[in-house]
Amino acid sequence: MTRRKTDPAAARDALILEIAQRRFFLETLETRNSDRLDFYDVAVRAIRDALAEAYEAGRRAAAQS
Template identity: 70%
Template sequence: MPRHKPNADAARDAELLEIARRQFRIETLETRNRDALDFHDVAVWAIRAALEEAFEAGRRAGSTDTQP
């Protein structure tokens, strides 16, 4: 089982939030229990761009995890 750095989850969450802010102009990824705040119309090209950013962030994180 891989070991995670203590702040790995916090760093991942911060990266995801930054992608959401950049690509979707969403201010938080926390549930706010209001449809107007929790559901968003998003263009497919923005979804693709966000997925590409997340994939590259994962690739970068993976390459640093394998370094001694």
């Protein structure tokens, strides 16, 4: 059985999007050139939690390599 290698940048971007969707309820991280769609009010605690989750994901990835 052969395993395909995952593109590290694509995997990283997918994880970042997943965190943003779960923590901030965003549809996309792409710029849509609309203030209503591109700017959000976000609680500091939510930002901290998302950053902590991203940090832990990076720590786990580094430990696996």
